[in-house]
Amino acid sequence: MRALRFERFGGPEVLCVGEAADPVAGEGMAVVAVKAASINPSDVMAVSGRLEGVTLPRIPGRDFAGVVTEGPDDWVGAEVWGTGGDIGSSLDGSHAERIALPVGALARKPTTLDFAEAATVGVNFVVGWLGAIETAELAAGETIAVFGVSGGVGTAVAQIAHAIGAQRIVGVSPHAPAAGTPAAGTPAAEVIDEFVPFDVHTDVPAEIRRITGGRGVDVVYDAVGGVTTPSAVASLAHRGRLVVISAIDTPTAEIDLRDFYHRELRMLGADSRKLDATASAELLERITPHFRRGQFRPLPIAQTFDLDHGPDAYRAVAEKKMRGRIVIQP
Structure with missing residues (x-):
């Protein structure tokens, strides 16, 4: 089969397209x-x-959608989707014509999504659900601020919060969902109640307190982390929960510990890479009904590439040239 591969670490230039052993x-x-x-x-x-x-050496790529060609009879021919922290890391990934997976990693793709749409879901909705629902235990009637709402994970979290009945959803990002990623009319723009720009001119915690009547939010889902952490902590209500999944610009953050324990806050980490392909499939099964009912919508696709132009696709993601998701169609 043909696959995108790398034998040393580096930029998109280390990727090459060539023949690889057929998975069995x-x-x-x-x-x-x-x-x-x-x-x-x-x-x-x-x-x-x-x-x-x-x-x-490794074939990269975590998320995928495709058709089962070999395996148990009840799975052959099934349209599936998936992701996993081990895919493209300790296991060869999805940026190839075929991929071998444990049977337990198979999850049936919702018929409401085509293959390209389904391929945008994996990491974003898995870590979104893991952080918001299973880690922070966001409940109906609570308030949430999503830092990085214009990105893939932020878009997923906003939809998840809306679906479970969050009372108020505040989006925080340098770019409003109506103008940045995702583009106008996409899911995050439709479900957030208020938008707060994260820039040098805005006191984000003060804006969030104003929006919530001085209280702050029950949950902050920080899909950025590092540079945003102090503002995220300051935006929480008493006994609020902060979920961190990333650290941009700096791996450290300074917070007032006295304020932290006096307000009885909690800071929680969520890492989708700890979920292998089988565990991710189980979580996707929980998410699937929301896509079937139309409560969740896939992320916008900026451009698709064939496998031969895989290095160019990686370059576009690395250089952040495009708004929306980049999808390879082998």
Whole structure:
């Protein structure tokens, strides 16, 4: 089969397209013909060597959607989607014509999504659900601020919060969803109640307190982290929960510990890479009904590339040239 591969760490220039061994459906395994696979920032990090646990040589790519060609009879021919912290790291990934996976990693794709749309869901909705629902335990009637709402994870979290009945959803980002990522009319723009720009001119915690009548929010989902952490902590209500999934610009943050414990706050970490392909499939099964009912919508696609132009696709993600998701269609 043809695949995108790298044998040393570096920028998109280390990627090459060529022949790779056909995956085999051994005991407990299945083979999926990849119809579409998005590129996440973490895929770029894996190629660069900035992601822990990546072994060489490797085919990159975490998210995928495709058709099962080999495996148990009840799965052959099924349209599936998936993701996993081990895919493209310790296992060969989805930026290839085919991928081998444990049978337990198979999850049936909602018929409401085409392959390209389904390929944008994996990492973003898995870490969104993991952080908001399973880690922070966001409940109906609570308030949430989503830092990085214009990005892929932020878009997913805004939809998740809306679906479970959050009372108020505040989006925080340098770019409003109506003007940045995602583009106008997409899910995050439709479900957030208020938007607060994260810039040098705005006191974000003060704006959030104003919006919430001086109280602050029950949950902050910080999809940025690092540079945003002090503002995120200051935006919380008494006994509020902060979920952190990333650290941009700096891996450290300074907070007032006396204020932290007097307000009985909680800071929680959520890491989708701790979920392998099988655990991710189980979580996708919980998310699937929301897509079938139209409560969740996929992320906007900026451009699709064929496999031969895979390095160009990676370059577009690395250089942040495009608004929206980049998808490879092998």
